[in-house]
Each structure stands twice: as C-alpha cells, then as structure tokens.
Amino acid sequence: MGRSQVVPRDGSGAGEFGPDADDTGCTVLHVDMDAFYASVEIRRRPELRGKPVIVGGAGPRGVVSAASYEARKYGVHSAMPGSRAQRLCPHGIFLPPDFAAYTEASRAVMAIFRDVTPLVEPLSLDEAFLDVAGARKLLGRPARIAALIRHRVATEQRLTCSVGVASTKFMAKLGSTRAKPDGMVVVPAERALQYLHPLSVSALWGVGERTAETLQRLGLKTVGDLAAAPLGMLRAAVGDAAAHHLHELSWARDPRRVIPDHVEKSIGAETTFDIDVSDLSIIRRTMLALSNKVAQRLRHADQAGRTVSVKIRLADFQTLSRSRTVDVPTDVAREIFEISWALFSSARPGERIRLIGVRVEGLTSADGAPRQMTLGERDHGWRDAERAADAVAARFGTGLVTPASLLRGDGLRRDGNGAAPAPNSPEGPPTRHNGGR
C-alpha cells in the first residue's frame, strides 16, 4: 500500500528492471503484499475473486482500509472516506475489517520471510524490508531469493506480493511499488540513478504534498532536477536537515540498514496432528522431523541455541512444556532431537497427543563462532552431515536428504496415516525453487 500513485509503471521501460537485471550487491528486499486485507478476504471467500472488494468504509463515517485491484479501477484507494468510495464504486463489495485474520495472515507471511533471513524489518502488517546478504550463500542471488519468497507466499499462503530488489531500502521500496501487483523489480546498483532521476520528487521518502509544492515552485519536478539543484537553494527552501536528506536520497544514497524489529529469541516448529496420536513411534518420527526443521532454520539464520524446549498439547488441550539448557549451543538436529525426546519421555504424557512442538532458545550467532569440540568426535560429525544436507536442499529443494526414519510413511507426510504437517511445514511436498535462475 502507500504511495502507489506517484511512481509511473511505464516510461523508462520496466523490462530493464525485471527479474533478470543485474542484482549484484542488491541485498535489500522490500516485500509488499498486494491489496493485503482485500486479498485475505478473497482467499477465504473465493467467490469474491475478480470483484471490486473494499475492506472498511461500509458505515457512513467509515474509511477504506484496502481495496482490491478491481475496486482500484474505479478510483477507490485506501484512506478514502467510505462515502466517496461508495459513490465511485456503488457495486463494490464492502466488508467490515477482520484484523484478527489479517494479523494471522501477516504472521504467516512474516514467518516465510524469516525462513529466508533473520533480518526482517516489518513496516506494517503487509510490508517488510529484508536483508538477504547472509542468505545468498544458501539460497542464491537476491533476485532468486525474491522469486522464492513470491513462490512460497503464493503456494503456501495463496496470496500475492510484489518485491523490490535493490542495494538500499529506499530503492527497494520504489522497486516494489513499480512491481505491483504480483511482480518483481530489480534495480541494479549502478543504474539506480537512471531509475530514480526521471521520477517525480514526490516519490522521495519525506516529500509530502507541501514539500512537493515548495519544490515545484523552485522548478524541481523530478528527482533528477532535485539532484542537480544547488544544496544552498534547497536549504533555503526546506531547511538544513530536509535538504541534506533529500539531496542524499536523490543520489540514491540511503544508509539505513535493515533492523529486525526484534532480535530472534528462539526458533521453533510445531505440528498439530490431524487425529490425536498416542503411538510413540509416530511421535518420535514427528519430533525428529521437527528437530530437523528447527536445526535447518537455525543454521539458515546462523544461530545456535543452548536451551531446547518441547511443547506437548494433549487431547484435552492441557499443554505441557519442558525445557533443558545445555553448556554448548547447538544447531544440530541430532542433538536437538535427543534432548527433545528425553524431555518428552520425562514428561510422560501417557495420553493422546494433539500437538507437539520443538523450540531452541538462548540464541547466539553461530557463524564462524568458536565451537567446543567433544571428546572422541569424528572429523566429520553430524553437524557436517546436516550442513551437507542443507546445501543439497538449497540447490534441489527440501526433502531430498532426510534421516532414514523419515523416508517413507513418516509422521509428517500427508499420506493419511493420521499425522500431517503444519500448513507451512517444509516436509510437505518438496518445493523446488529454481524459477529465479
């Protein structure tokens, strides 16, 4: 959402900035969900697809929260008074906002982002900046990562999003705006100015209606005009701080880093069984799969943790939690599983189980971190084996290399033996992320 009107979708040729553009150094992604609230509504009521759906604005004093692209054709946009939206689009389907559903959908989408990188800075429910510099090692080039995110959001959440790929936050955000809807734009670092300078000054972050008017009066219509303008003139017009800020932005200089809204304190995964389970072998396999998933995500995020906790929800919804802290941080599935299983066994739930979860807390950075070795350890232990499996998964998709006991009829495949994965479990059908080249 936001300022989608100010960036022309054509003009300088969007093709040049398509998915195949040079993404070297473009480690910042801006992901913006397309007509998010309206899309969430359409997802649960497919009969609304293709219709002008307007969330909010139903009452006499309501304000539009979101509008589907069909509704936007009538000129309806967010923050518009409902009465005006009703005049513009009398046949529109006006729905009351259901923020619980949007928050839940947002959480699921953000979880996908965090699967890719721990450096996720959400701006609102429906947009976030991602720093993918560290994820390149495992997942490939930024454009490929962007494609992967779009693919996962589409297949796992049945929602579409647009992604801007650039070397700075500001350029990434401009990119996603141009990519809308359901697209991707790569702004190569060395062509940022070519992209930026033809745009209207109001595309710049911090330029509202009034500043735009002021700049227009000075004859500064495009960002390029602004970039060429003497700094003294700008200062006189908008003040020192704003002048400096706009000047920097107009030269595509934006030093802001992606700052995660919260430092990830734990990484976990859980599964609700389709049918309550008491068969220990199914629980054991499920726990192994969850441990695998958690360990992969830890390694992905270059994190390791000292505390392993398990959550067990019984058929009567009673929930048990057990945790244990070890001396040496781990990101190894084998170790996480051993601790989880010991915790599960000592909790002796002895009843039908509805849900189990595995979580690793007390995270520290594992990247190149010193590692306490164990006595009698082999030169290549479990950790190396699992790292090798990560590399295979990154190249060919998940689910190809997996512990033998998870190979067939395991507790997490949707094969109708009573246990199915959580909706976003990677142990579902293997997804192949090779669309981004």
Place this chain on the structure above:
Amino acid sequence: MKFRVERDALADAVAWTAKSLPSRPSVPVLAGVLLRVGDGRLQVSGFDYEVSSQVTVEVQADADGATLVSGRLLAEITKSLPAKPVDVAAVGSHVEITCGSARFTLPTMPVEDYPTLPEMPELAGTVDAATFAGAVSQVAIAAGRDDTLPMLTGVRIELEGSKLTLLATDRYRLAVRELEWRPDEDDVSLAALVPARTLDDTAKTLGPVGGLVSVALSRGKLGEGMIGFAGGTRRTTSRLLDGDFPKVRALLPDTHNAQARIRVSALNEVVRRVGLVAERSTPVRLSFSADGLVVEASGSEDARASEAMDCAYEGEPMTIAFNHQYLLDGLKALDAPIAVLSFTDPKKPAVMSPAKDDGEIVPGYWYLIMPVRIGS
C-alpha cells in the same frame, strides 16, 4: 520418645540427612527426617528412594521411640539454636524442641508410612577417607549435569585388585584418578556408576571424619544396583545409574608433541582475569612458544584482553583455545603447584597433569580437555 543431645551434634546430623531430601517429594513422608531413639543412641535418617543417609548420634535417652518431622524445617531450626543442650520429646502428634529459652512445637508425620531404608550392600573394601574425598572432588567436576545423557552425570568407580579408579566425563572433558585401596578380596573386579553429586557430597562429608571409608557394592543381582559408603557414624546408600559409560580410557593419549609446565596459581589468576571478557561461548586462546605463554580472549562486543606469562614450553609454537571455565576447573582439580599440559594438536584433547615444584609429574591423575575450534 524423649532425649537430650548436644546442639552441634544434632545440627550436623540433621543438616546432612536433610541435604539429600527431595525438594518435591513424590510422597509427603519423604520430605521428613526420621528420628529414632534406642540403646542410648539417636538415628537420624533421610531417604528419597534413590539415596539414603543415616547418622548415629550419642544422646541421653529418656524414652525410646521414633518420630518423623519435616527435614527442611528441622534443619533450619537446629542450625539457629543457641549452643546449649537440646531437649526433644514426642508429645501426641507433635514434637517439642527446647533449647535454652527457645521452644518449638512441630507437627509430625506418620512413622509407619515411612519406607524402610535399604540394607547396606556387601562390603567390597576400604579406602582412606581424606584421600577418597580429594580424589572424588578431582573427578566429579568433569561429570555432566545434563540429564539427557544420564550415564554422563555419574562417576564410574572401577575396583580392580588394589586399584580404585574414578572416571567422569561430560563429553568436553574427562577426569581420571587412580588410587590405592584395600579390597576385601584381593582379586576383586567390580565397576559401578554412581550419581556424581551424591558421591561428591558423601565423600566430602566422610573426608573430615578421617579414618577409613567402607565401600559396599551389590554384586550380581543381589541388592540390585546399589552402592553404600560408611565412615564414622555415618552411612549412605545410593542407587547406581543405568547405562553404558563410554569407553573413555582409549581417549587418554599416550604420546604428545608439545608440553608446557606452568605454575597453577599464576595461570589460574591470568585465565580468570583474561576470562572476564570471554563469554560462555567464546574461548580463551593460549599461544605457547619458546618465549612463554600468551593468554587472550575476546567477547562478542569487541571486548578483548591479553596477558603474557612465563612458561616452560617444549615443542613447536602452538595456539589452542579452551572454554575458560573448563580450564579453571582443571587447574583447581589438579591440587598441585605445577600444571603440566601435554598437547598433540590444537584440535585434539590436551592433558593436564599435576606436578611437584620441580616439575616432576605426580602420577595417578589426568584431566583431559577438548579444545574449542576457532572459525568454522
């Protein structure tokens, strides 16, 4: 039941038995200590189905009998009593404690619900109490604290002829101590895995008593997985841990490529100081060369520390990193003025051995410490 006893004797006895009581007992009576008077003696007992402990105290007995009271409360009370004779009497469902002008009335629990303490298993031999206490503390420090691997939370005791060996490892270090003992039968060959904390507590209590500690160990199926220790007026039994203790003796390297001799007090001080900037997950680095030893550490936030010190070193210059707490534990456990560190490789375990002031190794103790790998 009615008796008079010296305050210190009672306080010591109760404190020791109450220490092994469970904090969350499975049945309420297990939170109690049993006081039983007969033949002019008081027996104070505690039991949690894993560990039992019993002390006998000379008392002036007026009436025989038994009573069961909250161990924690009784321990707190006896600890704070004035240094005067203590009178204890069971009155109905209460027990009255009088000492000087202080008077306590405590509720009791039904004695008949209290489980019978296990019998001591068969005597295996005896060992000097002080030596045993020292040896156990040298080894128990390396035992694991993580219940995920229960067999590593134990100290393995091996009894082979006149040699008693203690071993413990938490996978990151391994401590081995060999000592002489007097077996009941010369050709004894037994092994047991004892919870490290219980063994350490027991040995620490029996050490200062002096004299000999009797070691009693169930053989075959009889007495099923139980070990007992007795010294002076105290005895304790413990269930043994199940599981196969890893074959760790093979880990003791028989050769080395480099060796350093360092004064324990100096290294301890330096590691402690430099270690202030280290965190749990960041090691201290030891760089050895003919010029001596440099100890360095860095924390996650760019905090750094380094210090150089004297050290007699033979071998190629080498840098090796350790968890500083493991290093300090080992230095403390050596119980010697000089530490001899033997290395093969910065990725292979280092061995710490105690040595006399002249640098000669005192045989019988090994502390293996696995290094921390720097970088990936």
